[in-house]
Amino acid sequence: MKKEFGLMIFFVVLIVSVAELIGMQFISIGSTTITVLPLVFAVLLTMIFGLPVLRKGILKKVYSKNNINFSAKYLLYIMLPLMARYGADVAPRLREILSVGWVFLFQELGNVGTVLIGLPVAILIGLKREAIGATLGLGREGELAYISEKYTLDSPEGRGVLSLYLIGTLFGSIFFSIFAPVLLSVGFDYRALAMSSGVGSASMMAAASSSLVAIYPEQETTILSYAAASQLLTSFIGTYTMVFVAVPLQRFMYNFLTRRSENGKEAN
Incomplete structure (x- = not known):
């Protein structure tokens, strides 16, 4: 061994x-x-x-x-140094970030989007308990920790969240590196896009913010600090949003949708 x-x-x-x-x-x-x-x-x-x-x-x-x-x-222990890095990026611009801090809170509303939209689609295409792990969030560190502690990664729920974690790492960063410049080209402010880079994924945040820095190199410090603050907030508040909002909502929707699906099969 x-x-x-x-x-x-x-x-x-x-x-x-x-x-x-x-x-x-x-x-x-x-x-x-x-x-x-x-x-x-x-x-x-x-x-x-x-x-x-x-x-x-x-x-x-x-x-x-x-x-x-x-x-x-x-796996989760290797994520801890990232939290320290986020804090180091946020500290130099803390006063500026606090002045617009309330704006960051709005992004937390998106944490339930994967449940509201993703869960029905997952069940529709035939996923069972895997849908719970795959749609609790973006399948990043917070969701990975919750699912692994509650169900273990060997469970169907664990396979769902781990699959999404790997897919997000491979394709999520590429998607965000394309999406951020596209939104910039249609008129979005670079600071707003920097805030939205922190979706709970280190790789996605780095890809999105790096794309913005490539376009606005003179604003590198602002972009990286806003992105890091957003990421830190998502990792912190997003955990409570997941536990107290997303999980109960997902449990209700899963029971309702699977019961309805089973009743539909019986009727046929």
């Missing part, structure tokens, strides 16, 4: 090193610049090497059940 764990640590360091060597890539499509973060390359490489057809020999030991269980259990 110790040998398998050592191989996993070496593999992680290797993958991270390769991803950092690739670095942040900017792909220009017309007037839009897509930002691809090293995190995306790290996740993509890890997923490729984890395919059953390649999972042989040393890789089979790296992706052993013990290592997978360990990674799932302690």
Whole structure:
């Protein structure tokens, strides 16, 4: 077991090193610049090497059940340094952020959007308990922590939130790096877009804010501090919104929609 764990640590360091060597890539499509973060390359490489057809020999030991269980259990601890980084970005612009602080609170209304819109769609396409994990939020750190503690990541709910976490890491940052410049081009203020970058995902926030910085390099400090403050607020207040608003609402909607679906099948 110790040998398998050592191989996993070496593999992680290797993958991270390769991803950092690739670095942040900017792909220009017309007037839009897509930002691809090293995190995306790290996740993509890890997923490729984890395919059953390649999972042989040393890789089979790296992706052993013990290592997978360990990674799932302690995944949340690697998020803690991010919280410290957000605080460091916010502090220099704290007075300016507090002057418009009430605006940040409006974004919390969007935390229930995944339940109101995503849950009915998930059930419609055939998801069962996986829909609970997949639609509680954007499937980021807060939702991952809640679902893993309540249901464990080996449950259907855990598979739902983990799948969304990986999809968000791969495609979410690319989507946000495109979406932010597009909104900027139609007249949105860069500060408003910087505020909206903090959706609870470090990779999505970095992609969106980096795209804005590429367009307004002279406003880099303002953009990054607003984005970090928004991210910090989402991570903090969003947790309470999730527990006291999103979870009860989702439970009610899930019971109502699944009961209605079952009644419909019986009628047929």
